Structures are given as C-alpha cells and as structure tokens.
Amino acid sequence: MAKEEVSSKQVILKHHVTGYPKESDMEFKNTTIKLNVPEGSNAVVLKNLYLSCDPYMRLRMSKLEGSYVASFTPASPITGYGVAKVLESGDSNFQKGDLVWGITGWEEYSIVTTTHTTLFKIHDKDVPLSYYTGILGMPGMTAYAGFYEVCSPKKGETVFVSAASGAVGQLVGQFAKMLGCYVVGSAGSKEKVDLLKSKFGFDEAFNYKEEQDLDTALKRYFPDGIDIYFENVGGKMLDAVLLNMKLHGRIAVCGMISQYNLEQTEGVHNLFCLITKRIRMEGFLVTEYYHLYPKYLEMIIPQIKSGKVVYVEDIAEGLESAPGALIGLFSGHNIGKQVVMVSHE
Amino acid sequence: MAKEEVSSKQVILKHHVTGYPKESDMEFKNTTIKLNVPEGSNAVVLKNLYLSCDPYMRLRMSKLEGSYVASFTPASPITGYGVAKVLESGDSNFQKGDLVWGITGWEEYSIVTTTHTTLFKIHDKDVPLSYYTGILGMPGMTAYAGFYEVCSPKKGETVFVSAASGAVGQLVGQFAKMLGCYVVGSAGSKEKVDLLKSKFGFDEAFNYKEEQDLDTALKRYFPDGIDIYFENVGGKMLDAVLLNMKLHGRIAVCGMISQYNLEQTEGVHNLFCLITKRIRMEGFLVTEYYHLYPKYLEMIIPQIKSGKVVYVEDIAEGLESAPGALIGLFSGHNIGKQVVMVSHE
Numbered sequence: 208m209a210k211e212e213v214s215s216k217q218v219i220l221k222h223h224v225t226g227y228p229k230e231s232d233m234e235f236k237n238t239t240i241k242l243n244v245p246e247g248s249n250a251v252v253l254k255n256l257y258l259s260c261d262p263y264m265r266l267r268m269s270k271l272e273g274s275y276v277a278s279f280t281p282a283s284p285i286t287g288y289g290v291a292k293v294l295e296s297g298d299s300n301f302q303k304g305d306l307v308w309g310i311t312g313w314e315e316y317s318i319v320t321t322t323h324t325t326l327f328k329i330h331d332k333d334v335p336l337s338y339y340t341g342i343l344g345m346p347g348m349t350a351y352a353g354f355y356e357v358c359s360p361k362k363g364e365t366v367f368v369s370a371a372s373g374a375v376g377q378l379v380g381q382f383a384k385m386l387g388c389y390v391v392g393s394a395g396s397k398e399k400v401d402l403l404k405s406k407f408g409f410d411e412a413f414n415y416k417e418e419q420d421l422d423t424a425l426k427r428y429f430p431d432g433i434d435i436y437f438e439n440v441g442g443k444m445l446d447a448v449l450l451n452m453k454l455h456g457r458i459a460v461c462g463m464i465s466q467y468n469l470e471q472t473e474g475v476h477n478l479f480c481l482i483t484k485r486i487r488m489e490g491f492l493v494t495e496y497y498h499l500y501p502k503y504l505e506m507i508i509p510q511i512k513s514g515k516v517v518y519v520e521d522i523a524e525g526l527e528s529a530p531g532a533l534i535g536l537f538s539g540h541n542i543g544k545q546v547v548m549v550s551h552e
Numbered sequence: 553m554a555k556e557e558v559s560s561k562q563v564i565l566k567h568h569v570t571g572y573p574k575e576s577d578m579e580f581k582n583t584t585i586k587l588n589v590p591e592g593s594n595a596v597v598l599k600n601l602y603l604s605c606d607p608y609m610r611l612r613m614s615k616l617e618g619s620y621v622a623s624f625t626p627a628s629p630i631t632g633y634g635v636a637k638v639l640e641s642g643d644s645n646f647q648k649g650d651l652v653w654g655i656t657g658w659e660e661y662s663i664v665t666t667t668h669t670t671l672f673k674i675h676d677k678d679v680p681l682s683y684y685t686g687i688l689g690m691p692g693m694t695a696y697a698g699f700y701e702v703c704s705p706k707k708g709e710t711v712f713v714s715a716a717s718g719a720v721g722q723l724v725g726q727f728a729k730m731l732g733c734y735v736v737g738s739a740g741s742k743e744k745v746d747l748l749k750s751k752f753g754f755d756e757a758f759n760y761k762e763e764q765d766l767d768t769a770l771k772r773y774f775p776d777g778i779d780i781y782f783e784n785v786g787g788k789m790l791d792a793v794l795l796n797m798k799l800h801g802r803i804a805v806c807g808m809i810s811q812y813n814l815e816q817t818e819g820v821h822n823l824f825c826l827i828t829k830r831i832r833m834e835g836f837l838v839t840e841y842y843h844l845y846p847k848y849l850e851m852i853i854p855q856i857k858s859g860k861v862v863y864v865e866d867i868a869e870g871l872e873s874a875p876g877a878l879i880g881l882f883s884g885h886n887i888g889k890q891v892v893m894v895s896h897e
Contacts, residue, residue, distance in 0.1 A: 275827075463824050474820055476817045476820075478786065478820055480835075481805045481833065482805050482836070482837065483837075484620070484835065485834075485836055486835050488826065488833045490825075490826030490829065491830055492827065492828075492830060
C-alpha cells in the first residue's frame with residue numbers, strides 16, 4: 208500500500224574534506240520520501256530519533272583509498288550510528304514499531320537496505336533511548352571490548368585513558384575502577400577534568416592543554432609507570448606515554464583523534480620503548496566484537512539502573528545542530544558523548 | 553694456590569658516545585691478571601675465545617638513564633656475549649676445562665662473578681664453537697622466541713624480515729620457510745641479497761638502499777600484504793611496512809638498528825594502521841625466553857648437523873679487530889653474524 212510522500216530534511220556532505228572540517232563543508236537539503244518498503248525489498252523504513260557524532264566520522268569525510276571505512280559520498284547524506292523507530296519493514300527480523308540502533312542516515316527518515324548485521328533491535332527501553340548511541344551502542348562496546356579483551360587488565364594495575372571524558376573514555380575509566388585499578392584520565396578543559404574525578408570516579412585527572420610537558424605530567428600521576436594505556440588521541444601523548452609505560456605494559460589503540468585533521472600526521476619517536484619494556488600495542492575495531500554485545504548488555508544494564516555506572520551525554524537539539532555538533536568533536540567542544548536529537552519517539 | 557700473573561689485553565670504552573661511534577671511541581689497554589679465583593668467591597676465570605658484536609651494544613655505549621640495559625663504564629673493558637673456556641671455577645656448576653657462553657669481557661681473560669644465570673655450559677662441541685655467539689646463543693634464541701612465541705606464525709603466511717642477513721634475520725627467514733611461509737628479506741647490499749636467496753632460501757629479497765620508495769618495494773613483493781613483520785631496523789622501513797600489513801598482522805619488535813646512532817630518532821607516522829588493520833605490535837627481549845633454550849637446542853642442533861639450517865658468520869681475527877668489527881655493524885659492513893675470534897681453544 209503506497210504511502211504519501213513526506214518531507215525529510217537531510218545533512219549533506221558537500222565535498223571531501225582536507226584539514227580541519229567546517230560546518231560549511233555540510234549543507235541541508237529538503238527532500239521528500241515515500242515511507243514504504245520498495246516492493247520485493249527487505250529494507251526497513253526508519254524514523255530517525257538520535258544521531259551519534261563519533262570521531263571516526265572525520266576519516267569518512269576525507270577521500271580515502273583502501274581504508275577500513277569508506278568515504279562518505281559527496282552530495283549524499285552523511286551516514287552514522289543512530290537510534291530509530293521502524294515505520295515499515297520488509298525484513299522479518301524487524302517489525303513496525305520496533306526501536307533499533309545501527310547505521311542510518313543523517314536525515315529525518317531513512318530507508319535502510321542493510322541486513323540485520325548492522326541494525327540491533329532495542330529490547331530494554333527502561334533507559335534513555337539516546338544511550339544506544341553511546342553506553343549501550345558502539346562506544347560502549349568499544350570500551351568494553353577494548354578494555355577487557357585487548358588490555359588484559361588485572362586488579363591493582365595502573366591505567367591511563369586519554370580523551371577520558373569522551374563517549375568511550377568515561378566508560379573505560381569506570382570499568383577500570385570496577386576492577387580495582389588506579390585510573391588517571393586526561394581531557395581538554397577544567398570542566399571535563401572535574402567531571403572525571405567527581406562523576407566518573409577517576410583517581411586523578413589532568414588538563415593536557417595546561418601541561419608544559421606531558422612526560423612530566425604523566426610522571427606526576429604515575430611515579431611507578433603505567434600498566435595499561437587506552438589510546439584515543441595519538442601523537443605527542445602517545446610519545447609521552449611510551450616513556451612512562453611499565454614492563455609488559457599494554458596499549459589498546461582505539462583512536463588517534465589528535466591526528467585526524469592533520470594533512471601530515473605527527474611522528475612518534477619513542478617506539479623503541481616497545482622493546483625495552485616489552486610492550487604490546489594492539490589496534491582493534493569494535494565491529495569484531497559485536498558477538499559479545501548480549502553479554503555486555505547483561506552486565507551493563509543493571510549497572511546503569513543501579514547508578515554504579517554513569518554516562519554523560521551532550522545532546523544537541525534538532526537535525527539543524529548536527530553539523531556543528533560533529534565539528535565540535537574536533538575542538539573538544541562536547542562534554543561527554545555527543546548526540547543529536549532529531550525527533551522524540 | 554696463587555697463579556702467576558699473565559698479560560691480558562683489553563678493549564676499553566674511552567667515554568660515552570653520542571651519534572655515530574668511531575673506532576677511536578675505544579682503545580686497547582695492556583693489563584696483567586692473576587688467573588685464580590679470589591678466595592671465598594664463586595667467580596669463574598675465563599679464557600675468552602670468541603666475542604660477539606651485537607647491535608644492542610651501541611645502546612650501552614651511550615650514557616643511558618633508566619634503560620633496560622646499563623651503560624658501559626668508561627675506562628673499563630666493554631662487556632658482551634662471548635664463548636670462553638673455564639680455567640678455574642669457584643662455582644660448582646662449572647669445572648675447569650668447561651666451555652661456556654654468556655656475558656664476558658672484551659679482553660683475553662676475564663674473571664666473571666655472575667652466577668649461572670648468565671653463563672651457559674656448552675655441551676655439544678660437534679659444531680663450530682663460534683656458533684654459541686650466534687645461532688646457538690643469544691641471537692639464535694632471539695630469532696626462535698621472536699618468531700615462534702611473539703609472531704604467532706601460521707603455515708602459508710607472508711613474512712617480511714629486515715636486516716635479514718644479520719645474526720637474527722637469517723634465522724627468522726629460515727624458520728619461516730621451515731613452517732611453510734612466504735618469506736622476503738631486506739638487506740643493504742647486492743651480496744647480502746644474493747645470500748638471502750641462494751643460501752638461506754628466502755623467496756625474495758631486496759636491497760633497501762636501491763629502492764626509491766620502500767612502500768613501492770614492499771607492494772612489489774607483497775601484493776596482498778604482510779602477515780608478519782620481524783622488525784630489526786625501525787624508522788622509515790617500519791612506516792612503509794605499516795602501510796602494507798594485512799588485517800590482524802603481527803609485528804615482533806626485536807631491534808631498531810637504523811635509529812641507534814641518531815640523536816633524534818625518526819618519527820613514525822603510520823601508526824593509525826594499527827587500528828585499521830587490527831595489528832598487534834609487540835616488543836620482546838630474549839632474556840625472558842632462556843627457559844626455552846634446552847628445547848631450542850634440541851630442535852636446532854640436528855638441523856645444523858643435517859644442513860637444513862645454515863648460518864653465515866663474519867669472523868674478525870684477533871682482539872685487535874674488535875673495535876672495527878663492532879663499528880662495522882652500523883654501516884652494514886658485516887655479512888652475516890659478526891664475531892671476533894680472540895683465541896683458539
């Protein structure tokens with residue numbers, strides 16, 4: 208049964224970006240869309256509720272060749288993780304009225320032809336729905352897999368997290384505290400540093416922008432060295448951390464946000480420390496760990512409901528705010544996980 | 553019973569070194585030594601037969617602070633791995649007449665007060681004794697532990713070895729071939745490249761000094777990418793390798809000889825590849841694997857005797873040649889494992 212067309216505003220990437228992205232690299236487009244599943248298709252029709260702003264999206268704004276993610280297509284809507292409501296479904300795994308999270312478009316309505324591997328049905332609605340862009344979605348699984356599966360953490364170890372108030376970092380710090388580790392985080396403002404200590408329970412935190420020398424700062428908080436570094440930023444911080452790792456330390460490489468807008472990345476000079484300290488440094492991608500998602504939900508949802516794990520979001524209202532919210536990630540404008548609220552359910 | 557004094561020539565490090573080391577950073581000293589164990593001591597008196605020149609020794613020539621190895625003491629003999637004959641022993645683990653390998657001095661005779669943890673008794677003498685500075689000593693164990701324990705190799709994988717004709721590299725390549733891997737090595741001269749292919753059975757080899765662009769060279773030999781990189785050199789080669797690693801590749805970081813003489817190390821720019829390809833990069837030190845030495849000997853000695861594994865040494869004659877032999881490592885002067893023959897048994 209054909210539905211009538213409705214208007215659907217979109218956020219379009221105008222062109223591939225080099226250097227620091229600007230809001231003007233994006234534009235809005237007013238389109239119309241028929242809210243039905245094309246005949247014979249297993250697509251689902253989504254009403255987008257929340258969109259997720261994540262650092263990796265900067266990479267997709269560039270013209271990439273043979274990377275692990277595809278470039279965004281210029282003149283098309285940006286795509287990314289989001290929370291949506293199913294309006295119609297040609298896929299038997301999803302029913303009209305279901306709430307889902309996964310990859311969707313930066314627009315009011317999307318028709319998604321992906322299979323169930325990239326859309327997750329939301330079962331527990333007794334938590335803020337926006338959490339499925341964060342603690343209950345990709346960033347939550349990233350923190351969980353990165354910390355528990357890649358870092359091989361042990362009680363009593365010393366843990367350093369960069370970009371620690373971000374979508375992933377705030378969780379890594381809380382997971383490490385739950386395990387009985389000593390945890391220090393770095394962030395880019397006094398407000399974030401306060402949040403790390405007062406809200407997330409980090410033992411210590413510092414504002415990297417106020418440190419003359421990152422090596423000195425790390426030695427202040429880790430006089431005996433770092434067992435685990437959860438790497439979100441790269442560049443100079445990584446170099447300073449390498450000097451301060453302990454014997455048999457582990458570095459889980461999750462992201463390198465300090466490098467994403469540079470046309471020539473910074474060189475890392477202290478890799479010889481990998482030998483002298485027998486360090487394991489390992490990159491990972493959350494997509495290889497989604498089989499653990501049910502187990503993660505079972506652990507994390509009670510922790511959220513009991514208040515033992517908290518999550519801070521920075522919610523921008525309306526699709527109109529999306530370009531600014533995305534750009535803001537790279538100047539550290541957001542406090543906590545950056546979300547865009549497109550529509551209430 | 554007090555012995556008479558004998559003359560013992562020594563190789564002395566005159567001062568700590570910055571930048572490229574020169575023969576004139578060392579000098580000879582003629583001393584005399586009493587060839588008996590000091591009363592009440594468990595020292596052993598050694599007649600040194602072969603001394604080993606190893607890249608890590610460059611680090612010890614520098615003034616180091618808090619590194620994994622101690623600086624050499626200026627005005628004292630250099631120390632390093634060697635093969636020696638026990639002349640007197642205050643340690644019940646060693647008898648007069650035993651042949652041993654381990655850390656000794658760059659001199660004709662040494663009195664070593666270390667315990668049996670740094671001296672290994674030589675049981676099989678049916679192989680060249682000098683091999684205990686190489687294939688049957690520290691470099692052999694380095695190749696064995698680094699390849700089998702750190703690289704997690706599997707039959708059919710693609711393996712790249714830098715400094716491939718060196719003391720360690722030539723063995724890593726042969727171990728990888730034994731396992732059924734495709735193996736490519738890089739070295740710094742045509743003669744070494746020929747050796748890799750004709751003597752050690754590498755599938756391919758190239759002279760890195762003749763390549764305009766290392767990335768292009770690696771793509772020529774690894775059109776589908778590298779599963780395992782055995783890292784001996786660091787710097788630009790590491791950067792090029794990162795671009796050519798396969799998904800879930802492993803990098804065993806054994807050494808970074810290209811960086812040892814630089815006052816400011818080269819920056820490595822492509823570490824983001826660790827994430828995109830989920831690479832594990834791990835530094836290791838042979839000293840943590842000596843418990844596997846008996847198992848290694850059991851495997852390798854028959855391979856040597858049957859000619860299935862070969863080993864090329866570059867033997868400099870006489871203690872007088874030691875400074876030049878050591879310096880030569882850093883210009884790639886040696887072909888194969890660099891040894892100094894001090895005395896025949």
